[in-house]
Structures are given as structure tokens and as C-alpha cells.
Amino acid sequence: MSSRSRVTTAVTVRAPAKINLYLAVGAARPDGFHPVATVYQAIGLYDDLTARPGGSGTNPVRLALHAADHVDAGAVPLAPGTNLVHRAAQLLGAHHGRTLRADVEIAKAVPVAGGLAGGSADAAAALVALDRLHDLRTPDEALLAIAAELGSDVPFSLLGGTAAGVGRGEQVTPYSDPAIADAAWWWVVVPQALGLSTPSVYQHFDRMRPDAAESVVVPDRVIAALASQDPVTLAAVLHNDLQAPALDLRPELADVLADGEAAGALRGIVSGSGPTCVFLCGSPDEAREVAGRLQASYDVVLVATGPVAGAHRVEYV
Numbered sequence: 358m359s360s361r362s363r364v365t366t367a368v369t370v371r372a373p374a375k376i377n378l379y380l381a382v383g384a385a386r387p388d389g390f391h392p393v394a395t396v397y398q399a400i401g402l403y404d405d406l407t408a409r410p411g412g413s414g415t416n417p418v419r420l421a422l423h424a425a426d427h428v429d430a431g432a433v434p435l436a437p438g439t440n441l442v443h444r445a446a447q448l449l450g451a452h453h454g455r456t457l458r459a460d461v462e463i464a465k466a467v468p469v470a471g472g473l474a475g476g477s478a479d480a481a482a483a484l485v486a487l488d489r490l491h492d493l494r495t496p497d498e499a500l501l502a503i504a505a506e507l508g509s510d511v512p513f514s515l516l517g518g519t520a521a522g523v524g525r526g527e528q529v530t531p532y533s534d535p536a537i538a539d540a541a542w543w544w545v546v547v548p549q550a551l552g553l554s555t556p557s558v559y560q561h562f563d564r565m566r567p568d569a570a571e572s573v574v575v576p577d578r579v580i581a582a583l584a585s586q587d588p589v590t591l592a593a594v595l596h597n598d599l600q601a602p603a604l605d606l607r608p609e610l611a612d613v614l615a616d617g618e619a620a621g622a623l624r625g626i627v628s629g630s631g632p633t634c635v636f637l638c639g640s641p642d643e644a645r646e647v648a649g650r651l652q653a654s655y656d657v658v659l660v661a662t663g664p665v666a667g668a669h670r671v672e673y674v
């Protein structure tokens with residue numbers, strides 16, 4: 358009997374965008390980060406990252422980008438060492454005491470600097486893809502620790518689903534209640550052509566909220582609303598402390614939120630540090646109707662369900 362060994366030639370990993378259904382922000386810590394208490398949800402809008410054997414001596418991880426029409430490709434740094442994917446490869450390699458080489462292609466559908474954690478999705482996807490390409494078998498706890506070093510949102514990008522985030526957002530706990538884990542919500546997503554910088558929105562929060570609390574929590578009523586599986590109940594508790602500073606920096610976002618609600622959404626909210634606006638709808642049909650109405654005024658209107666899985670390998674047969 359002949360034995361056939363399979364050589365790994367390409368690993369594709371899909372990683373989702375996130376939204377924050379609830380985001381409470383406290384006063385800046387001595388390290389400059391803000392304590393947060395958030396409910397993350399991964400939604401069905403993805404970047405796909407494919408890693409192949411490659412890389413060069415001076416650029417161990419060579420990047421190529423294929424951007425969807427609605428993505429500002431010029432805003433994604435690709436030069437050696439500049440992308441979160443480079444940093445993910447460095448940290449994962451350092452954990453294993455070696456340099457990881459690869460040619461990496463990012464197929465990007467998550468808008469850049471949109472408050473949707475697209476860079477974090479790519480970093481999480483890179484950790485999973487490079488681990489598999491090089492057969493490193495890194496334990497989940499080590500991957501989560503490396504993810505936390507890469508950015509506050511990166512551990513959640515690995516995890517996906519619906520999860521609580523505390524600390525600076527890097528301490529994530531999935532909601533184990535099946536009523537929360539198995540719920541399906543429908544979102545209309547309206548990205549903006551020009552992104553917003555996360556640090557500048559947090560700095561503006563500091564100016565607007567000198568009274569911010571030292572510690573913050575996710576209230577029980579938010580968790581109860583998630584478990585209710587009722588979109589009207591969830592709509593009433595959606596909240597984002599970064600929305601006021603984002604609207605102050607981008608006043609036109611108030612019109613976007615009003616337009617979405619006038620188009621029939623239950624509630625609109627800015628995602629994370631913005632400027633993307635997301636709208637909770639009552640059903641898949643209602644989401645499609647709201648999106649159809651908004652398409653008359655906005656260039657890019659997407660429909661996505663949540664929760665979906667975190668960074669995971671896509672198998673082709």
C-alpha cells in the first residue's frame with residue numbers, strides 16, 4: 358500500500374468583523390488605556406487571509422491585498438513591519454523561538470478604521486493561519502495571550518460569537534447561556550468613506566467626560582435582553598459611550614442614525630469608535646427592506662447576521 362503525505366500549500370482563515378452591542382468606558386488608566394465593559398458580537402462580514410510558504414530574507418511576511426469595492430485599500434499599510442499581520446507573525450514566531458515566513462494575501466471586506474475591528478480580524482486570522490501553515494500547534498491560551506498583546510480587540514476576533522469584554526477589552530468571556538449563544542440577530546451596516554482613528558475618539562471621550570467612572574460593568578438588564586431573543590427588547594438597551602465623541606467629531610453620523618431608524622430599523626448605533634453605523638432590525642426580511650431603502654441615499658449598505666464564529670480555517674476540498 359502506498360502512503361501519501363499531504364504538504365500544506367495554502368491555509369485560508371476567515372475572520373469576522375465585530376460590533377459592540379454595549380460599550381461602557383471608564384476614566385483613562387495610568388497606562389493610557391481605558392477600562393471598558395462591553396458586549397462584543399461577531400457579524401457575518403469577513404476578511405479572508407491566505408498564507409502560503411514564501412517570504413524573503415528582509416521581509417519574512419510578504420503581504421498582498423485584494424480589497425472589496427467598498428474598502429479603502431490605500432488605508433491598509435502593507436510595507437514590511439507595518440501591518441498587524443506582520444506583528445502577529447513576529448509575536449507568534451518569538452513564542453516559538455523562530456522567524457515565521459509566509460506569503461500572505463488578505464481579501465478584505467471589512468471597512469478600514471470603521472470601528473469594526475478589521476485589523477484585529479486580520480491579526481487573529483494570521484495567528485491561526487501561520488500556526489497551521491507551520492504546524493506549530495500553539496495552545497489556545499497562548500494564542501489568546503499573544504492576541505491580547507496585539508490589540509484589545511484581537512482576543513475577541515479569535516473567539517467570535519457573543520462575548521463580554523473587560524479590562525481594556527482583551528479579557529473576553531463567551532456567554533455560555535444557550536439563549537444568548539444560539540440567538541440570531543439581523544443588522545444593517547452603513548460604513549463611511551473616511552475612517553475614524555480609535556485613539557482620537559478615546560481622547561475626545563476624555564475631554565467630553567471628565568466625570569467618567571473608574572470602573573464599569575455590563576448591566577444585568579443587557580444580559581437579560583440578549584437572552585430574551587427579542588429584537589425590540591435588545592434595541593432598547595443598545596448603548597455606546599464612544600458614540601457621543603464620535604458624533605461630535607463627525608456630526609453627519611447623527612443623520613445616518615436618523616435615516617436608518619426612519620427606514621424602519623428598530624435602533625441605530627455607532628459601532629465601537631465609529632464611524633460605521635449599525636442598525637438592529639426585527640427579521641431578515643426587515644433588514645433587507647431597511648437596506649433597500651437606505652441604498653437610495655448611501656453608496657454602501659450591507660446586511661449581516663450575528664453572532665458568527667471567530668477566526669477559523671476555511672477548508673477547500
Ligand SMILES: C[C@@](CO)(OP(=O)(O)O)[C@H](O)COP(=O)(O)OP(=O)(O)OC[C@H]1O[C@@H](n2ccc(N)nc2=O)[C@H](O)[C@@H]1O
Pocket residue numbers: 377380389390391392393395471472473474475477507508509510511524525526555556559599628629630631
Ligand atoms: C473602540 C474599540 C471597542 O471595541 O474598538 P474599535 O472601534 O477600535 O474597533 C476598542 O476598544 C479598540 O480596540 P483596538 O482597536 O484593538 O485598540 P488597541 O489597538 O488596543 O489600542 C489602540 C489605541 O486605542 C486606545 N484605547 C484602546 C482600548 C482601550 N480600552 N482604551 C484605549 O484608550 C489607546 O489610545 C490605544 O493606544
Ligand SMILES: Nc1ncnc2c1ncn2[C@@H]1O[C@H](COP(=O)(O)OP(=O)(O)O)[C@@H](O)[C@H]1O
Pocket residue numbers: 432433434439440441442468469470471472473474475476477479480552553555630631
Ligand atoms: N490588516 C489591517 N487592516 C486594516 N488596518 C490595519 C491593518 N493593519 C494595521 N492597520 C492599521 O490599523 C488602523 C485601524 O484599523 P481597523 O482595525 O480597520 O479599525 P478599527 O480600530 O476602527 O476597528 C488602520 O487605520 C490601519 O492604519
